[in-house]
Amino acid sequence: MKSILKLALCAGLVAAAALVGPAAPAHASLGLYRVHNISANDSLSSKSITVSCNPGDKLTTVGGAVTGNGDVLLTKAYADTATGATATAFGIEAISTTANWTVEVYGVCAPAGTLSGLTIVQATLGPDPNYKTPVATCPTGKYTVGGGYFLDSANGQVAIDELRFTSALNQVSATAYNYGTPGNYSFSVQAMCAYSPGSMAYTSFPSANNSVTPKTEDTSMCGGTTPELSGAGGAITYALGGVSLATVNPKLNVGTAEVTAREIGPFGSSWEVEVMGICIS
Numbered sequence: 001m002k003s004i005l006k007l008a009l010c011a012g013l014v015a016a017a018a019l020v021g022p023a024a025p026a027h028a029s030l031g032l033y034r035v036h037n038i039s040a041n042d043s044l045s046s047k048s049i050t051v052s053c054n055p056g057d058k059l060t061t062v063g064g065a066v067t068g069n070g071d072v073l074l075t076k077a078y079a080d081t082a083t084g085a086t087a088t089a090f091g092i093e094a095i096s097t098t099a100n101w102t103v104e105v106y107g108v109c110a111p112a113g114t115l116s117g118l119t120i121v122q123a124t125l126g127p128d129p130n131y132k133t134p135v136a137t138c139p140t141g142k143y144t145v146g147g148g149y150f151l152d153s154a155n156g157q158v159a160i161d162e163l164r165f166t167s168a169l170n171q172v173s174a175t176a177y178n179y180g181t182p183g184n185y186s187f188s189v190q191a192m193c194a195y196s197p198g199s200m201a202y203t204s205f206p207s208a209n210n211s212v213t214p215k216t217e218d219t220s221m222c223g224g225t226t227p228e229l230s231g232a233g234g235a236i237t238y239a240l241g242g243v244s245l246a247t248v249n250p251k252l253n254v255g256t257a258e259v260t261a262r263e264i265g266p267f268g269s270s271w272e273v274e275v276m277g278i279c280i281s
Contacts, residue, residue, distance in 0.1 A: 030114045030197060030281065032060065032228045034252040035087070038104040041067075046092040046156075047102070048076075053085040053109035058118050060108045060192050061146025061231040061278075063248035064089030068101030070213065070262040073179075073244050074160060076150035077105070078190055081120050085109075087148075092156040094179060094244075094264050108146065108230055108250050115194040117142055126186035127153065131241075133175040138193035143200060145278055146231030146250070147172035148190040157182035159244035159264060162235035163189070165276050167202045172233070177241030179264050192231070198281045201226040203257070206274040209238070214246065214262040215273050222255035222279035231278035234259030242267035255279070 037051035053059060064077040068091075076090035091103035110118060119142075123134040138144055149163050157180035164173045174189035203219040222229045232250035234257075236243050247260035257277030 030228055031111045032230060032252060033109050034250065035107045035109055036104060039102050041100045041102045043098050043100050045096070046090070048088060048090045049103050049105045050086055050088045051105050051107055052087070053107065056112040057109045058084040059087055059146070060110050060115065060118070061250055062087040062148035063106040063232050063250050065104045065247040065249060065260070066091040066101060068093070068097060068099060070264045071095045071097040071099070072101050073156060073264070074103070074246055074248070075154060075158070077248060078148035078150040078188070079120055079192070081122060084118070084120055090150070094156045106250055108252055115145065115197055118145070118192065118194040121191045121193055122188055124186055124188040127184040129178070129182060129184055131175070131177045132187040133173055134187055134189045135171055135173045136189050136191035137171045138191055141195060142193040143196050144169040144172055144191050144231065145194050145280060146192040147233060149174040150188050151176060152186040154182045154185040158185060159241045161239070161244070163233040163245070163248060164235045165202060165231065165233050165278060169200055169202055169278065179241045179244070199225040201279040203277045203279060204274055207272045209270050209272040211268060211270050213243070213267070214260050216247070216258065216260040217273060217275040218256045218258045219275050219277040220256070222277070226279035226281050227255065228252070228280055229255050229257060229277055230280045232257035232259070233276040234261065235274045235276070236261050237272055238269070239267065239271040242269070243271050
């Protein structure tokens, strides 16, 4: 069953429980909107694509998608920290292919002034050859509205295992496992943090645990007192580098987060993927 955990936010305290008491008043729309761009469809071994919010607006989350079956990895989906307004996605072949493929970038943007204190917190581990889980923590009084991640110098040899939100919405973590022999590389995670605009909700849904590839899952639709999707993430379990996130898609128009994970070459064991979303008002 898909779950939504409501967060009642007041005076900097988080109550992780279903909202109770008198009915909440209707919430005005924050006016979040989605931007996207897609690369050329060709057989180049790596591709990068960017998209930006309208002038003065800032990103609440970044996502992306690669085609190309399991041959291609989505190793970057991140925001430019200088402006907070430009999203970049990067795809690279893990297994050389002559097939055409694309990389697409997604961003959710908040109009200027709608999310107070919106900023990016970034954490980096490396460079070294080991698997990595950097964690970005929001400053006291701020909450996670979305996230992003990027690998540096991994050369298509490292799988993206997760972009994970905590249910308390105070941290974002990302995990990368070696698929091949990458040498020294760095891995960074981003948390988009802001003061609460009102109500917030964390939503998630796990896939079946089996050997089917690829797997795609969506969260429940945002609604009620938290009608707008601000963030999307996902986490793979039981694969440890044999599977990588191929799509992290904040589908703002329908209020759901979507993830797709694919095996890199033949993996042959059972695994699962969990999709995560953040709904706000």
